[in-house]
Amino acid sequence: MPESVRVRFAPSPTGHLHIGGARTAIYNWAFARRHGGAFVLRIDDTDPERSTEENTRAILSALRWLGIDWDEGPEADGAYGPYFQTQRRASYDAALARLKESGAIYPCFCTPETLAAKRETSRQAGGFSGYDRTCLGLDGATVAARLASREPHAWRLRVPDDHGDIVFVDAVRGETTFGIDAMDDFVVARSDGSPTYNFATVIDDVEMAITHVIRGDDHLSNTPRQILVFEALDATVPVFAHLSMIWGPDGKRLSKRHGATSVEAYRELGYLPEALVNYLALLGWSLDDKTTVIDRATLTGSFSLERVSRNPAVFDAEKLEWLNGVYLRELPAEEFVDRMVPWLVDAGLLSADEVAAMRFWLVELAPLVSERVKRLDELASKVAFFFADTVAIEESARAKVLETEGVREALDAVAEVLDALPDFSPAAIEQALRAVPETTGLKPKIVFQAVRVAVSGSTVSPPLFESLALLGKERSLDRIRAAVSSLAQ
RNA sequence: GGCCCGUUGGUCUAGCGGUGAGGACGCCGCCCUCUCAAGGCGGAAAUCACGGGUUCGAAUCCCGUACGGGCUACCA
Numbered sequence: 001m002p003e004s005v006r007v008r009f010a011p012s013p014t015g016h017l018h019i020g021g022a023r024t025a026i027y028n029w030a031f032a033r034r035h036g037g038a039f040v041l042r043i044d045d046t047d048p049e050r051s052t053e054e055n056t057r058a059i060l061s062a063l064r065w066l067g068i069d070w071d072e073g074p075e076a077d078g079a080y081g082p083y084f085q086t087q088r089r090a091s092y093d094a095a096l097a098r099l100k101e102s103g104a105i106y107p108c109f110c111t112p113e114t115l116a117a118k119r120e121t122s123r124q125a126g127g128f129s130g131y132d133r134t135c136l137g138l139d140g141a142t143v144a145a146r147l148a149s150r151e152p153h154a155w156r157l158r159v160p161d162d163h164g165d166i167v168f169v170d171a172v173r174g175e176t177t178f179g180i181d182a183m184d185d186f187v188v189a190r191s192d193g194s195p196t197y198n199f200a201t202v203i204d205d206v207e208m209a210i211t212h213v214i215r216g217d218d219h220l221s222n223t224p225r226q227i228l229v230f231e232a233l234d235a236t237v238p239v240f241a242h243l244s245m246i247w248g249p250d251g252k253r254l255s256k257r258h259g260a261t262s263v264e265a266y267r268e269l270g271y272l273p274e275a276l277v278n279y280l281a282l283l284g285w286s287l288d289d290k291t292t293v294i295d296r297a298t299l300t301g302s303f304s305l306e307r308v309s310r311n312p313a314v315f316d317a318e319k320l321e322w323l324n325g326v327y328l329r330e331l332p333a334e335e336f337v338d339r340m341v342p343w344l345v346d347a348g349l350l351s352a353d354e355v356a357a358m359r360f361w362l363v364e365l366a367p368l369v370s371e372r373v374k375r376l377d378e379l380a381s382k383v384a385f386f387f388a389d390t391v392a393i394e395e396s397a398r399a400k401v402l403e404t405e406g407v408r409e410a411l412d413a414v415a416e417v418l419d420a421l422p423d424f425s426p427a428a429i430e431q432a433l434r435a436v437p438e439t440t441g442l443k444p445k446i447v448f449q450a451v452r453v454a455v456s457g458s459t460v461s462p463p464l465f466e467s468l469a470l471l472g473k474e475r476s477l478d479r480i481r482a483a484v485s486s487l488a489q
Numbered sequence: 490g491g492c493c494c495g496u497u498g499g500u501c502u503a504g505c506g507g508u509g510a511g512g513a514c515g516c517c518g519c520c521c522u523c524u525c526a527a528g529g530c531g532g533a534a535a536u537c538a539c540g541g542g543u544u545c546g547a548a549u550c551c552c553g554u555a556c557g558g559g560c561u562a563c564c565a
Contacts, residue, residue, distance in 0.1 A: 012565055047565065112563065119561090126490050129561065154563050173494070182492050182561090190563040197565045221493060221560035244495070244558085251557070282501065282513090289503035290512045309502070312558070316500050319514040329527075372526045382525095433523085448523040460525045 005037025007212050008205070009070075012044045013055035016262040017062035019254060019315065020216065020246045023280040026299075027243065027308070028214045029068045030281065033300035040208055041073030043084045046200060051086075062263040066273045067296065072208075080208040085200055092195040095203045095233065096155065096188070104232040105188055107153040108135040109146055130184020131156065155189040157199075157228055166224040171212070171241035171305040178224040186225055198222055202229040205238060214241040214305070217312075241305045243284060244312040254315055266320075270343065270376030275324040283313045293326055325374035333366040340366065340379055347380035349387040364470055368462035382462070386471060391457035391479060393486075401446075401453045408487045410440040410447045411454060415480045424473040426465040433465070454483035 009025040011017065017025075032039035041063070045051040060074060072078025082088055099105040108131075115131070123129040136158065138146075147153070159180065166178045188199035195203070205213060220242045230237045248258035260266055266276055278294050285308050287294055331339065337359065345352050355362070369382055385391050393402070401407070417432045418424075433451065437444045451468070452461050455476060461467060468476045 010565095014565085044565070050565095108563090115563085123490055123561090129491065152563095156563095170494095176493075178493070184561090187563050192563080194563085196563070201565090216559095217494075218559055219565095222565095224493090242494085247558090249500080253558085279501095284501085286502055286512095288512090292501090292513050311495055313502090314500055316514065319501065322514055325527090369526095371528095430523085445523060452524060456524095458524090462525085464523050 005032060005035040005212060006040060006208065006210050007032050007037065007214055008040040008042050008208060008210050010042040010044045010201070010204075010215075011059050012047065012050075013052060013059060014047060014050035015055060016264050017059045019261055019263065019266075019280065022062070022066060022068075022263050022276075023246065023283060024214065024216060024243060025063060025068050026066070026277055026280055027285070027303070029070075030299050030303035031212065031214060031305065032071070034303045037211070038071040038078075039069075040078065040080070040210070041070035041076070041083065042204060042208070043074060044197075044201075046085045046194070046197070048086075058264060062267075065267055066263060066277055068277075085204065088200070088204065089194075091203055091207055092189075092200055093193075095199075096195070099157075099188070099232055100155070102232070103158070105155045105157050106136055106185075107143060107147060108156045108185075108187070109138075109151055109153045110134055111152075128182065128184075130182070131186070133185060136185065152191040154187045154191050156185040157188050157225075157232060158185055159183050159228060160231075163228075166227055168223065168227060168237070168240060170220075170223075171214075171239050172308040173220075173242060173310055176220070176223075183224060183228070188229065198225050199229060202226050202233070202235075206230065206233055206235040210238050212239045212241060212305075215243065217242050217244045241308070243308065244310060246283060247312050247314045249314055249316075251314065258315070259317065268377075270378065271320070271324050272327045272339070272376075275320070275327040278327070279320045279323050283315065284309045293323070321374045328373060328376075329371045331370060333363045333370075336366040336370050337362045339376060340369075343376050343379050344383070344387075347384070349380060349384060361470065368466055368470070372462065385456045385458075385461070386467075390482065391455070393453060393457045393483070394459075397453045397457065397459045401449050401459060402483060402487060404446065404450070406440055406442050407446070407450045408484055410436060410442050411450055411480055411484045411487075413440055414447065414451055415477055415484065418468075418473065418480070419477060421473070424469055426463075426469045429468050430465040450483075451480065455479045 007028045009021075009028045011021055011025075029039045031037070041060075043056055043059075045056065056074065063070070070076055072080060073083045096105070118132060119129050122132075135143075135156070163180050165180050166183070168176055170176050186198065187196055189195055204210075223240055223242075227237055246254045248254045250258075254261055260269060263276070267273070274296065277296065277299070281294060281299050281303070282292065285303065287298070287302055287307070328336070341355055341362070344350055345355075350358065365383065365386065369379060373379055373382065413436050414433065417436055418429065421428055421432055433448065434444060437447050440447065448464055449459060452464050453459060455461075455464075455468065455471065471479075
């Protein structure tokens, strides 16, 4: 690429960061990183009704959590600011003045009511339903007089009469053509002087020297209009790349009724940001014909618009879960502990100031559970028995496992054997426990399950011998003996 | 209505004129195994939306049709 790449992500702070928006951000970011360019974050906060500072903060924090860093934008400065549209009004006004000067735009005094009525009738008749250029036909004196009388008016971009069809090469869709006949003189400035979206966006992209506009499919039809603005401004038209939508399982646009849709919600559900980024990157882009697990470095090193898919993608929560499990398993124990601790603290299993002292123990615990969860939020219930003083034994587990002929005696024997162990290591425990069945006549599995239930309260737990070792001799024995006495008649 | 865009197993995708249409999730089975996972092996699952062309040859190129989506605002 000749000039240095500059891309932007321009969310509207009318809500939290949506999964679809996150994917757009990821693609922009990865593209910028890949080409050594700049990733600009711009806040499209021109809708005063719905935009809030709180949403802006939430979006920034979601992006940070994902690890999507921006080179310019809020809290990052940059030479092309300000990065909030509400602070860029002077730019829009200046551009408007320039276009008035050049005659590229003209005032329109038509009222919204008459426009709506005309639109309705022409649509009924079929065919073109754009503006009929009533106000373009006004003579100079009339316009001057009506302007002078401060009659309310919007400003419209005049589509040049000699303009051919609008053709551009979309980086993901290829050549796309819009017939010029279907283009009407659209409004660039409202009667209150404020710029419309299609105008403001272009001014911003021009002034921020954006080279590639990577955005959602829903803007594809806006592109010819925006190209007209670039041309009126005599600015270089950037490369456009339109991403298809993300759908829910029913083929409809992803929305709340499909479940979690915000990045924040996935964080709260116990997903790892690297897994979410990987999953989203793959939702419409592929590295090759076989790679599914793609780390950040690979993504930023190999992302390309050519490999972005053109069709809409259904969001598959199950695949995301699987991928999250993959990342969880790959985490080194130390790292896993760092991610796990907040969840355990939140669940009240330990307090923040106990963590340092327990670190070594937690690092031992990590591998026992890391390959048994797909989300961080499953952790607390799986390890709770390690932290409790006593365990509540599940009724079904008691009935199915403990109340079996010979189990009481076996547990007695287990307690005795374990008590005699000088070394309470997993290996020693295993050796000792395997010797018990021989004396009781019960199958090893039966005995192991009985110990598992006595100690963890459930028929499902992390590996038994390691768990006993981690729990410690004393607490293990207490629980086994408690189970025995609860069985005594 | 008009204008654009899209269509490969249930899902995400590879493919870019000649393939047994490959991979991943999910599903099923077997193995491993102290439970659960993880892992290993194997399997079912795609008339490449449909119909016409072009070509010796089409999932791949062209044209229609159907279905889905977007835009068509003084919303973004």
